[in-house]
Amino acid sequence: MSGGHPVIPGFHPDPSVCRVGDDYYLACSSFEYVPGVPLFHSRDLVHWTQIGNVLDRPEQLSLSDDAASSGGIYAPTLRHHDGRFWLIVTNVNGGGNLLVTATDPAGPWSDPLPLPGVPGIDPDLAWDDDGTCWCTVAGISQVRIDPYTGETSGPPRRLWSGTPGAKAPEAPHLYRVGDYWYLLIAEGGTERGHGVSVARGRTPNGPFEPCPANPVLSHRSTDDPVQNTGHADLVQAPDGSWWLVLLGVRPGGGTPGWHVLGRETFLAPVTWEDGWPVVGALTAAGPGPLVPFHDDFDDAALAHCWISPRRRSPLHCTTKERPGSLTLHALGDSLDAPDVVFAGYRQQHPSCRVRARVDPAHGCGGLAVRLDEQHHYEIEGDADEVRVLARIGPLRTVVASRPVADGPLVLGVDVIATKELRGARSGPDTLAFGVEESDGTFTALASLDGRYLSTEVAGGFTGRVIGLYAADGTAHFDWFHYEPLAH
Numbered sequence: 306m307s308g309g310h311p312v313i314p315g316f317h318p319d320p321s322v323c324r325v326g327d328d329y330y331l332a333c334s335s336f337e338y339v340p341g342v343p344l345f346h347s348r349d350l351v352h353w354t355q356i357g358n359v360l361d362r363p364e365q366l367s368l369s370d371d372a373a374s375s376g377g378i379y380a381p382t383l384r385h386h387d388g389r390f391w392l393i394v395t396n397v398n399g400g401g402n403l404l405v406t407a408t409d410p411a412g413p414w415s416d417p418l419p420l421p422g423v424p425g426i427d428p429d430l431a432w433d434d435d436g437t438c439w440c441t442v443a444g445i446s447q448v449r450i451d452p453y454t455g456e457t458s459g460p461p462r463r464l465w466s467g468t469p470g471a472k473a474p475e476a477p478h479l480y481r482v483g484d485y486w487y488l489l490i491a492e493g494g495t496e497r498g499h500g501v502s503v504a505r506g507r508t509p510n511g512p513f514e515p516c517p518a519n520p521v522l523s524h525r526s527t528d529d530p531v532q533n534t535g536h537a538d539l540v541q542a543p544d545g546s547w548w549l550v551l552l553g554v555r556p557g558g559g560t561p562g563w564h565v566l567g568r569e570t571f572l573a574p575v576t577w578e579d580g581w582p583v584v585g586a587l588t589a590a591g592p593g594p595l596v597p598f599h600d601d602f603d604d605a606a607l608a609h610c611w612i613s614p615r616r617r618s619p620l621h622c623t624t625k626e627r628p629g630s631l632t633l634h635a636l637g638d639s640l641d642a643p644d645v646v647f648a649g650y651r652q653q654h655p656s657c658r659v660r661a662r663v664d665p666a667h668g669c670g671g672l673a674v675r676l677d678e679q680h681h682y683e684i685e686g687d688a689d690e691v692r693v694l695a696r697i698g699p700l701r702t703v704v705a706s707r708p709v710a711d712g713p714l715v716l717g718v719d720v721i722a723t724k725e726l727r728g729a730r731s732g733p734d735t736l737a738f739g740v741e742e743s744d745g746t747f748t749a750l751a752s753l754d755g756r757y758l759s760t761e762v763a764g765g766f767t768g769r770v771i772g773l774y775a776a777d778g779t780a781h782f783d784w785f786h787y788e789p790l791a792h
């Protein structure tokens with residue numbers, strides 16, 4: 306049992322990595338959230354720091370209310386070539402494939418270059434020795450592209466369909482290693498059957514011969530605590546060693562196992578045998594001690610890690626209106642609404658404690674655990690009452706409520722992962738929502754089963770986001786505190 310630990314925990318799927326000198330950069334999918342495509346930096350592939358978001362302007366990414374959760378921005382590819390960074394990605398709710406470039410990976414990134422000749426999803430960029438740029442997409446097909454103009458030459462050609470009988474050949478990445486071009490793909494679907502396969506050829510256009518050992522990585526049908534491993538990208542370290550970043554999930558509870566943190570980024574070593582990559586066990590090294598995240602909202606802008614569904618207008622979400630607070634002015638009247646004003650932080654640990662101080666004097670503000678509009682739990686307060694609400698599919702209910710005195714409230718949720726399975730039907734965790742009393746003690750008002758906020762129940766491609774919202778009028782949040790708990 307490998308017991309790998311994510312190097313970028315929480316909802317950070319479809320990782321794409323490149324190296325410039327001793328510096329690694331990595332980008333992930335972001336779906337309906339803005340800003341889009343989180344961008345990370347590392348010097349060792351294990352410890353990563355978010356340095357920005359690639360699509361951080363409405364001119365780069367604007368999603369309307371009808372962009373579904375798990376729609377929006379699918380898998381990116383990040384490369385460095387000709388002195389600049391290139392990122393190609395798909396907006397499934399707005400124009401399809403697009404290309405942005407930057408000289409500084411922390412940004413600013415360019416306005417998007419539309420790529421009408423690039424079909425489908427999961428676009429990859431690779432340059433031949435003569436500077437020709439090839440774009441390879443799920444399926445697996447390929448088209449020649451001018452990355453400066455976005456123009457393509459000729460129709461896409463099918464390259465390889467992966468292992469006969471395996472579904473969903475996707476996430477292609479093309480590399481020149483020695484005398485061969487290697488085509489790395491994901492196949493089997495991004496669920497429990499997920500895997501990574503590879504083929505090689507003498508040119509970037511093939512023909513490609515599949516690796517006899519395919520899939521070179523899969524945890525399907527194993528008891529590994531990390532499942533759904535796939536969607537990988539290959540990188541060589543300065544010392545000549547090779548590594549793979551990939552996505553995986555950590556299901557909890559009994560059968561079928563529920564994952565609540567989304568698809569996370571993992572790392573594995575790669576060696577070469579007979580001209581084929583051999584993938585080792587997932588790296589167990591994690592980002593180290595359980596470090597809390599605290600935000601007093603003292604800065605003029607929100608930190609890179611804060612994300613919002615579809616839009617974030619400075620008119621409705623700002624730290625400038627009341628210095629030292631995050632002020633949210635409501636649009637949608639609940640988390641069921643696609644235009645709810647919400648700012649969230651990805652849950653990154655199976656167990657965690659979250660607290661937030663809200664002044665609901667002019668409206669109603671809350672602390673929520675969100676998967677999508679149909680799957681969320683929250684505690685909210687106004688001048689008179691604090692309420693715990695649950696939305697599970699078609700069902701929505703007030704689970705508990707309590708009168709409160711006027712004035713600021715400290716709202717909280719304790720997420721506790723299931724340690725002892727009580728039969729096959731145990732859920733992955735429980736979420737206890739409550740308020741912190743004036744003496745600092747926490748009074749839980751309701752404890753809810755976390756399976757209903759899992760991907761296996763809700764579906765989709767994202768993971769839990771724990772955040773702040775306004776359901777009516779204006780809510781001012783003085784601080785937000787996320788405390789990982791030992792699991």
Ligand code: 6LW
Nearest residue numbers: 379380475476495536766
């Ligand atoms: C992505 C595809 C996949 O486009 O899921 O796991 C899709 N891989 O490659 C959304 O993440």
